[in-house]
Amino acid sequence: MGNIFEFGSIIYTKASIVNSSILSLDNIVKTYDKNVAVDGVSFEVPKGSIFGLLGPNGAGKTSLIRIITTITRADTGTVLLDGEKLNSRHPEQIGYMPEERGLYRKMKVGEHLLYLARLKGLSKEQAKLQIKHWLEKFEIEDWWDKKVEELSKGMQQKIQFIATVVHEPKLLILDEPFSGLDPVNTNLIKDEIHELHNKGVSIIFSTHRMEQVEEVCEHIVLINKGRNVLEGKVQDIKNQFKRNRFQIDYEGTLPPGLELNADIVEQSDHSITIQVDEEGRSNELLQYLLQNGVFVHAFNEILPSLNEIFIRQVKRV
């Protein structure tokens, strides 16, 4: 009975992957000359998720993104966008903000956005409507006739963001979106990303800044030297890499012989971090403390940060 149920659930899972992925990469290989940039990467981006594409510099992130955005083609492997093989109509459904981004300096803001929107397949009227909407949203309606070169860098980045989303893409790819942004603009863009996420837009967020990933992403894939090292939900990955560490804030004196039951990682006045060898042992430990008259204020499991996991994984490979 249990076997049949399991069998059925596997089929169900497989079918749900096909339907629920906005993007699926299968065994992508890309070489330049003799240099292997991407070496058999596979992952799925769930529809409507904020997905982190992580990796150190030179890991192959940009090469992968260029394949997804149809700028280049993979040597082997398949890319499906919403269940369809990548084709020449897909760029209109993707919004891409490259890490290396710029604008035509001599153009006026309005005509520049109009140009980029029309290249994404919008009609002139649609494009105007959308651009006006976004300029109003950012309270910069009066920039239409300003030349790009008159804008500050931060102002230009707002325009770049609008250019990325103006055609209402299904999939948004942001490569280091916050690099060079001041805190005010970072928050502004973050809010917009969340708003788009709530509207159901799938977002790929590529970066090597882990604290941003933890804040924003639900799923991640970690790439190093052209291969994927780690993939899954942020929470699952953290659980997978936890080391049964607990931080205990207490009052009173710790019973002797604590170190026989657990490793003490860090100790300070009224606070101690310890590591147990098995997950269940934490309960025993707590019990032991209470029985010995220690007054426990807080008992927290410490999950590793993505940064730790990232560094550990990258070093290991």
Add this chain to the structure above:
Amino acid sequence: MDKLWLIIKREYLTRVKRRSFIIATLLTPLAFAVFFVVVGLIFQYESDDTRRIAIIDEGNVLERSIKDEKNLYFKFVDVELEVLREHFDEFDYDGILVIPRVKDLMSKNYTVYYYSDKQPTLDIESLIRERVREGVKDFKIAALQLDPVQLEALDTRVALEPEPIDESGQDASKLTGAIAAGIGGLMGIIMYIVVFIYGMMVMRSVMEEKTSRIVEVMISSVRPFQLMLGKIVGVGAVGLTQVAIWAILIPAVVLITSLVFGLDSSSQMQMAQASPGAADINPEDAEAMIALAIEEFNSLNWWAILPLFIFYFLGGYFLYASLFAAVGSAMGDDLGEGQSLTIPITIPVVLAFYIMIVAIQAPNSSLAVWSSIFPLFSPIVMPARLAFSPPLWEVLASVVVLAGSSIFFVWLSGRIYRVGILMYGKKVTLRELGKWMFYRD
């Protein structure tokens, strides 16, 4: 296709609307006008420096007659040279010309002496020599008792009139060569300038897109080849616009200024006469020649030449602009560093220019013929030969080869371009450019 059109439109409009374009387009004809006026004034100014020259004719060689020139007056004096030299400052002369006796009638050499506190200018010197030569000639004719009419008849003028072998052929006049050379040279020079100005414009623009980092945004919407082609076509249209405006404005401005400043045909004639070798054309001959030239000009087969000229304009432009685009894509932020990459492109252009100059003088030499078929040279050499009515097979071969090569080079450059625009921070060599052609997409 829609996207390509959008790109072309942007590339064209942003340039044409730019203030620098409008200024350059309008100022160039003005510069021509200024040049024309200044040159005209210079020639009018030439001889306002009045000179008075005293002549001491010891043997009465000139028989007291010599023709005055504009601003140059001669006076025969019967004063001793020593007296004249001593009191030179009191007399109002600029120089003293001493004509000694002719000692040997059969000698070809004869020396006269010019005393002055200033060096004689070149034009005065040659004028005096010419006048004295004429005088000595008359003196010798009289002394040797020759018949001047018979002597005149010895000097025969020879004209060469080209005639076709078969009767249906075009009757070319003696001016055809000169007219064809003029038009051919002009066409070749225009092509040379067009390739350089607008080819470089494409290159700079590709570089700007790369260094301003707009290019990756662009090619996430359009194919790199579309972007490159759109740019080449757009800039080419800018070139056509500018050349067309100049073709109308420059003659108009020159005409107007020549009317306003009164640089009429006689002063132009003076300019022509000032050039060496043109001195013995008398005004009546010149007028007839101008009429003949206009007739020749009209008799050229413009219905064939003009479309062909536009074809070579486009073919040459596409070929070279695409190469410049490929090189621009390989250049980094540093213009100087990539400059060496443009040398392989500029060398054939410059070579073609020199071959063109030779081809005008010998339009049917094998150098001219093969260069006007070789696609890197033909856009500059062939337009220069068109006015000499080259054989049909040469024109056809040249057109076919150029058309094919232009398409090939645009394709080839596209393959380099698509890789180059995404390469940052690397110094690129020519060998690497070659490798890029074979990269997969």
